[in-house]
Amino acid sequence: MKKRLYLGVDVGSVSTNLVVINEQGDVLEKLYLRSEGNPIKSVQKGLAHLGETIAKHTLLGVGVTGSGRQLIGRILGADLVKNEITAHGMAGLFTDPTVKTIIEIGGQDSKLILVRQGTVVDFAMNTVCAAGTGSFLDQQAGRLNISIGDFGAIALRSKYPVRIAGRCSVFAESDMIHKQQMGYPLEDIVAGLCEALVRNYLNNVGKGKEILPTALFQGGVAANAGIKAAFEKELGFAVKVPEHFEVMGALGAALLVRESKMENGEETSFRGLRLCEAEIAIDSFTCSDCPNHCEVVTVLIGQERISGWGDRCGKWQHLAKEATG
Numbered sequence: 082m083k084k085r086l087y088l089g090v091d092v093g094s095v096s097t098n099l100v101v102i103n104e105q106g107d108v109l110e111k112l113y114l115r116s117e118g119n120p121i122k123s124v125q126k127g128l129a130h131l132g133e134t135i136a137k138h139t140l141l142g143v144g145v146t147g148s149g150r151q152l153i154g155r156i157l158g159a160d161l162v163k164n165e166i167t168a169h170g171m172a173g174l175f176t177d178p179t180v181k182t183i184i185e186i187g188g189q190d191s192k193l194i195l196v197r198q199g200t201v202v203d204f205a206m207n208t209v210c211a212a213g214t215g216s217f218l219d220q221q222a223g224r225l226n227i228s229i230g231d232f233g234a235i236a237l238r239s240k241y242p243v244r245i246a247g248r249c250s251v252f253a254e255s256d257m258i259h260k261q262q263m264g265y266p267l268e269d270i271v272a273g274l275c276e277a278l279v280r281n282y283l284n285n286v287g288k289g290k291e292i293l294p295t296a297l298f299q300g301g302v303a304a305n306a307g308i309k310a311a312f313e314k315e316l317g318f319a320v321k322v323p324e325h326f327e328v329m330g331a332l333g334a335a336l337l338v339r340e341s342k343m344e345n346g347e348e349t350s351f352r353g354l355r356l357c358e359a360e361i362a363i364d365s366f367t368c369s370d371c372p373n374h375c376e377v378v379t380v381l382i383g384q385e386r387i388s389g390w391g392d393r394c395g396k397w398q399h400l401a402k403e404a405t406g
Contacts (some may be wrong), residue, residue: 147165152380
């Protein structure tokens with residue numbers, strides 16, 4: 082019997098995540114892929130991996146979120162394109178309807194989402210300082226010559242975490258090196274780095290925000306038990322890590338498109354699994370049709386120009402609507 086499915090895609094600077102859900106919202110398949118500077122290839126790789134499941138059943142809709150949502154949304158022929166706050170909020174509420182705070186830390190940015198009575202009421206983002214993100218931990222793990230996968234377990238062994246300056250990634254690294262040279266144990270330094278990241282997050286992203294339980298910890302960094310413990314120490318209450326913490330943005334996109342399709346019943350505009358093998362290129366040119374001389378960016382699938390943006394008049398954006406029907 083064919084299942085009715087929905088696909089959610091979250092395109093970030095570090096990872097590209099895909100989630101397939103059924104009509105009840107159950108996660109049937111999920112993928113967490115490194116973007117490696119080429120989100121288009123990552124999405125193609127993800128579609129190829131999920132192709133067998135999608136081909137067997139009926140795909141009713143595709144939702145896209147993340148920093149690369151506009152580009153990937155147009156390439157896929159997405160039915161819904163939403164920002165990360167909406168997607169993470171939707172996934173958090175679906176996972177735990179009692180949630181009041183969503184902490185999301187990814188590779189290059191971090192977010193705080195406040196939920197009250199089932200509605201997102203406030204949020205904050207940090208896209209400037211790396212000291213509050215996963216890339217900061219990756220860099221320091223490399224400097225300490227340990228696997229990022231072991232980072233949390235090492236931190237939990239610490240009894241006396243070293244206080245490390247965490248307001249800036251440069252200062253934090255200098256302070257960490259100084260503590261190494263003074264002979265502090267590795268586990269105390271690692272725990273200190275976890276606490277520094279949490280302080281940075283709370284002092285910047287969480288500044289002036291009322292952080293209440295139930296709190297969910299989402300994003301790839303939620304895999305780090307040391308960071309979770311540091312949050313619980315600073316906040317004074319338990320922080321929950323959802324089952325699908327690493328792909329909550331993609332889950333939220335899938336849930337949002339499911340909700341949209343159930344309301345309007347329109348057919349999906351998804352371009353299909355042919356995208357797995359298609360030659361996809363980004364092209365740019367200066368449109369000389371009027372004195373504005375807009376710099377237009379377009380997407381080509383094979384020889385077909387399917388989307389464009391950057392124009393003031395909407396001519397090339399109109400092309401995207403025609404291409405997706």
